[in-house]
Amino acid sequence: xxxxxxxxxxxxxxxxxxxxxxxxxxxxxxxxxxxxxxxxxxxxxxxxxxxxxxxxxxxxxxxxxxxxxxxxxxxxxxxxxxxxxxxxxxxxxxxxxxxxxxxxxxxxxxxxxxxxxxxxxxxxxxxxxxxxxxxxxxxxxxxxxxxxxxxxxxxxxxxxxxxxxxxxxxxxxxxxxxxxxxxxxxxxxxxxxxxxxxxxxxxxxxxxxxxxxxxxxxxxxxxxxxxxxxxxxxxxxxxxxxxxxxxxxxxxxxxxxxxxxxxxxxxxxxxxxxxxxxxxxxxxxxxxxxxxxxxxxxxxxxxxxxxxxxxxxxxxxxxxxxxxxxxxxxxxxxxxxxxxxxxxxxxxxxxxxxxxxxxxxxxxxxxxxxxxxx
Ligand code: F6P
Numbered sequence: 001x002x003x004x005x006x007x008x009x010x011x012x013x014x015x016x017x018x019x020x021x022x023x024x025x026x027x028x029x030x031x032x033x034x035x036x037x038x039x040x041x042x043x044x045x046x047x048x049x050x051x052x053x054x055x056x057x058x059x060x061x062x063x064x065x066x067x068x069x070x071x072x073x074x075x076x077x078x079x080x081x082x083x084x085x086x087x088x089x090x091x092x093x094x095x096x097x098x099x100x101x102x103x104x105x106x107x108x109x110x111x112x113x114x115x116x117x118x119x120x121x122x123x124x125x126x127x128x129x130x131x132x133x134x135x136x137x138x139x140x141x142x143x144x145x146x147x148x149x150x151x152x153x154x155x156x157x158x159x160x161x162x163x164x165x166x167x168x169x170x171x172x173x174x175x176x177x178x179x180x181x182x183x184x185x186x187x188x189x190x191x192x193x194x195x196x197x198x199x200x201x202x203x204x205x206x207x208x209x210x211x212x213x214x215x216x217x218x219x220x221x222x223x224x225x226x227x228x229x230x231x232x233x234x235x236x237x238x239x240x241x242x243x244x245x246x247x248x249x250x251x252x253x254x255x256x257x258x259x260x261x262x263x264x265x266x267x268x269x270x271x272x273x274x275x276x277x278x279x280x281x282x283x284x285x286x287x288x289x290x291x292x293x294x295x296x297x298x299x300x301x302x303x304x305x306x307x308x309x310x311x312x313x314x315x316x317x318x319x320x321x322x323x324x325x326x327x328x329x330x331x332x333x334x335x336x337x338x339x340x341x342x343x344x345x346x347x348x349x350x351x352x353x354x355x356x357x358x359x360x361x362x363x364x365x366x367x368x369x370x371x372x373x374x
Contacts, residue, residue: 008033008109009040010324011056014073015047015080015115015122019140019152020305021313022073025114027064028317029136034061037325042106047078048122051111052085052095054102068310071303079118083125100129110324114138116150120332120349127345132329134320135345138313140301143187145351146343147334151316154308156183156300157193163296164198164231174290175228177219177283181276181295184235187354190300191235192361195370201230202371204274206237207355210373216286218371223287232283234276238373316340 012029014022026043033039041059044050057063057075067074082099084092103111103126110132113123116139127133137144140156160182167178180200182191188205195203202218204210219230276293284291305313316333319340323331331342355362365372 010110011042011108012112013044014075014077015119020155021151021309023067023070024310024313025317027067028314030059032318032321043075046076048082049078049080051099124345124349127330135332136316141185142189145353151309151312155306160194161197171229177230177291179232179276179280179293186237188235191233195233200233202232204238204373205235208372209241
């Protein structure tokens with residue numbers, strides 16, 4: 001029989017699309033794990049791929065220096081799933097066994113998985129195969145269930161808000177309508193938050209199918225008040241009210257242009273999303289006001305985290321270490337009412353948190369006259 005271990009050993013990986021705050025979270029976990037609890041910590045490279053392929057680095061105080069403010073992830077990331085790994089010949093294979101094998105070979109007591117809804121599914125799959133998991137929720141989209149907020153969202157919202165601010169001045173100088181395309185996958189949190197904070201005039205989100213007439217009316221009302229410019233924000237995943245035939249309306253990106261735009265917004269992004277170019281064209285045709293399109297794209301995911309995201313990542317990262325010491329596994333660290341709480345992965349893995357139609361931000365939008373397209 002082998003002697004009992006003196007220290008706990010943990011692994012950390014980041015998976016899914018990157019976002020600001022990932023490095024702050026890695027630092028939060030590792031600093032508390034090493035400094036307070038005397039754990040051994042390894043970083044697993046490139047998400048679940050590194051776990052399957054046994055690619056790891058040792059993390060000590062030295063590697064954690066300067067991480068708090070750094071965008072991206074020092075560990076690299078990927079969208080690979082251990083239970084459906086892409087093979088070089090184009091086929092997929094279940095590599096869960098290889099992932100579990102790495103965990104055992106490294107003699108880990110817990111794997112900290114930092115990611116979004118896709119990561120929750122991978123993490124649950126590994127938990128069911130016997131791996132001790134604690135997950136931390138990150139994504140600019142803020143669409144992970146059971147947590148009030150994910151880290152990365154605040155930074156992306158600040159970037160999108162600044163973009164709307166900047167578009168305002170050029171729109172007003174040229175008397176143009178600006179259509180700004182904002183990420184978020186199938187949730188409107190990012191577009192709604194940035195539109196309210198930036199004072200957009202129209203905000204279209206996936207949760208509220210829109211009617212072009214409603215958009216035109218809102219813009220006409222501005223013109224009638226002598227406003228010669230307007231800001232229209234379009235969340236990735238937004239779509240018009242279906243027509244009687246059950247098809248999505250004419251602004252949906254079904255043509256070549258729409259498909260291309262949808263790809264550049266992100267492979268993972270919704271394929272039937274409205275094309276902002278088509279939307280802009282419809283607005284210009286109807287109102288005869290020059291209309292321009294800006295797609296914010298990956299700019300929203302890059303760069304330094306805001307102080308709010310640094311704090312959240314640190315709070316969640318350190319909370320993860322307390323759960324590990326307490327032996328609470330198979331959970332995600334959620335923020336609920338300002339406090340971190342463990343939530344079972346089963347509660348998170350197959351849900352999405354979209355914007356409820358009675359959310360206070362929706363109410364605020366309606367009260368200030370921000371057109372939501374309905
Ligand atoms: O999940 C975050 C996100 O940025 C979404 O807003 C967007 O749909 C997607 O990722 C882009 O994914 P990828 O990095 O695979 O292009």
